[in-house]
Amino acid sequence: MSKPIILCVDDEPVVLKSLKTQLKSAFGNAYIYELAENPTEALELIDEYNDDEISIILILSDWLMPEMKGDEFLIRVHRKFPKIVKIMLTGQADEKAVKRAFDEANLHRCLQKPWSESELIETIKTALSL
Incomplete structure (x- = not known):
């Protein structure tokens, strides 16, 4: 059986690389870390894995x-896919979009x-323990 996947979606490759590094450091090989540079690519990945x-x-x-x-x-x-846990990272979202x-x-x-790496990791740990 395959490991569960954490998918990171951001149009900035440096952000994706940073996320993957932090996640791998915190969770090791417990998950597969997938990266997508845009929502269309991410939706295709989600469908393929499904x-x-x-x-x-x-x-x-x-x-x-x-x-x-x-x-x-x-x-x-x-x-x-309502069961997928969703976390948004932003420096610019307006309040209406977040709501x-x-x-x-x-x-x-x-x-x-x-983001703070410790806050990100704690948020993910909390989210996955629900």
């Missing part, structure tokens, strides 16, 4: 991305960029 019956258990998503905002992306994910993500995507938490 087809293969591999669980994506958590998504960390940026809010401000070129083709689709993070709240819209997470709402789309939630409609198809919408909480209301319509069952957002677990919204963290501000730049």
Whole structure:
């Protein structure tokens, strides 16, 4: 059986690399860490893994991305896969977008960029223990 997946979505490769490094440091090989540079790529990955019956258990998503905002992306994910835990990272989301993500995507938490590594890891630990 395959390990569960944590999916990180951000249009900045340096952010994705940093997230993967921090997650791997905190959780080791307990999970597979997938990276997507845009929501379309992320949605394709989610569908592919679902087809293969591999669980994506958590998504960390940026809010401000070129083709689709993070709240819209997470709402789309939630409609198809409501059990996936969703966390948004942002330096720029407006309050309405964050509220919408909480209301319509069952957002677990919204963290501000730049995030604190300890806060990120604690948030993920809390989210996955629900």
